[in-house]
Amino acid sequence: MATASFLLAVVCLLGAFDIAYFHWHRCRLGDRAESRAEVWIHVARGFIYALQLALVPNVQFHGAFYAVFIALFVADIGVAMVDVAVEPASRRSQGGLPAGEYLMHIVLSVLVGAYLHAIALDSMAWRHLPSAIVYAPADVPGWLLGTLGLMGAGAAFVAVIEGLALVEQRLPRPAPIHVRVRLRTTVERLWELTQDHRIHPSWDHRFSRIAMLGEVVQTGTAMRYEKDLLVATIRGFGRYKLHRPCRQSTFEFWSEDPRSLIRRGVGLWLYRAVGGGVVEFSTSYTYEVRWGALGRWFDRAVFRPLFQRATERSFRRLAERYFPEGASRVAGARGRKPVHFLGYGGEPAG
The missing domain is CATH 3.30.530.20 (START domain)
Structure with missing residues (x-):
């Protein structure tokens, strides 16, 4: 999982920039009622990537458990497809996606494709092993494993914050x-x-x-x-x-x-x-x-x-x-x- 781990780190770094600059700073999606569905999708995707950052570099899913591993990426692809479906309505009042964000999504799509290809190559043999979930850190530098762990915690934290913000927006204003x-x-x-x-x-x-x-x-x-x-x-x-x-x-x-x-x-x-x-x-x-x-x-x-x-x-x-x-x-x-x-x-x- 060494190649997949490196690609995952690059994808998450670019994804963090996409969220911080385009979603929060440039488009302020969390403040727009028409963008709530898109933000909820980002919340779901944040938790999915938190799981990937925790599992891909550290854990192998053998035998019957391999289906659980694959389900994680199927869920990611499904959420990405829903994200594409809701973006036109979410961004209509802003004239669509900014050019820079559109380019960022193209780059991320290519990198995610490479990442999934590396995952498939490194994990296909797990299907034929006795069913087990094995802790087996990837052969990568320790600093990268630590960085991926911090990224996973950060992704979960951001997802929680965005989810709390969405829920709070629907609550009545606090009484004086x-x-x-x-x-x-x-x-x-x-x-x-x-x-x-x-x-x-x-x-x-x-x-x-x-x-x-x-x-x-x-x-x-x-x-x-x-x-x-x-x-x-x-x-x-x-x-x-x-x-x-x-x-x-x-x-x-x-x-x-x-x-x-x-x-x-x-x-x-x-x-x-x-x-x-x-x-x-x-x-x-x-x-x-x-x-x-x-x-x-x-x-x-x-x-x-x-x-x-x-x-x-x-x-x-x-x-x-x-x-x-x-x-x-x-x-x-x-x-x-x-x-x-x-x-x-x-x-x-x-």
């Missing part, structure tokens, strides 16, 4: 985070306390430091915030989009720090007297994340629930630390506003 608390105080006192950026980190678990980038807090005023996480400090910025004293603060926030999962977001604070000397203070916010599909799945499964809890704990600490004179009630997940509290495109409504 919403928390509210009722406090026995006045709107004026609550406003003055919560709008003081020097006091804010003392009760809000989401911030370690906040610095205003303007002398007067008003619509348009910017701020810089920091959060200490173990040995790292995550930095970001915010800006008041609408600042109505004792009523509402609407803001946008963003971070250019690549370590920050949050890329940008919008939110609001609302202050409302409900009678009997009680004020309801509520926040609602949502955000977009980095790190592609992994970031979106991590946000759904881990980060957003943690942020919901952190915001609830922050409001509870605000109540306990600064308003201990009256009973307070923090409403978290059950107190969320409907998703449409944000307008189209993520802009706060109202």
Whole structure:
């Protein structure tokens, strides 16, 4: 399997370039609804090549097991044929395949033909041996075996990521985070306390430091915030989009720090007297994340629930630390506003 292993390495290197440059960078197939079928085919092919990269250089299938080995390549050919069938509809909005990708596919077809020919020559004798699956690494340099192993892991990883991205696209958008608390105080006192950026980190678990980038807090005023996480400090910025004293603060926030999962977001604070000397203070916010599909799945499964809890704990600490004179009630997940509290495109409504 020495020749087949070398050809497999070349095919996979060119295939990786095809995926990274043409599929992701140039055509952005994962972002196009009309290309989802093609991307699913690429997911399937990624797993097939991961198996080939693991098995071809290392394992021999003797006797009856030879049919299993052949089935791996029949599946590859079948997936390739389906890929060709769906490409016209997938690429129609882009004017078809780019010339460079078309040429790449021709080169890959020739190399894959040579690879399959080498596989056939090296493995035909396995049919006549006693049935067994034998670990027998190909007579190639150790660095090539290691490289093929890494390529196989990479192919499986990319297939998983693309599959997760496709599934995530069909899910409803995550609900905004919403928390509210009722406090026995006045709107004026609550406003003055919560709008003081020097006091804010003392009760809000989401911030370690906040610095205003303007002398007067008003619509348009910017701020810089920091959060200490173990040995790292995550930095970001915010800006008041609408600042109505004792009523509402609407803001946008963003971070250019690549370590920050949050890329940008919008939110609001609302202050409302409900009678009997009680004020309801509520926040609602949502955000977009980095790190592609992994970031979106991590946000759904881990980060957003943690942020919901952190915001609830922050409001509870605000109540306990600064308003201990009256009973307070923090409403978290059950107190969320409907998703449409944000307008189209993520802009706060109202």
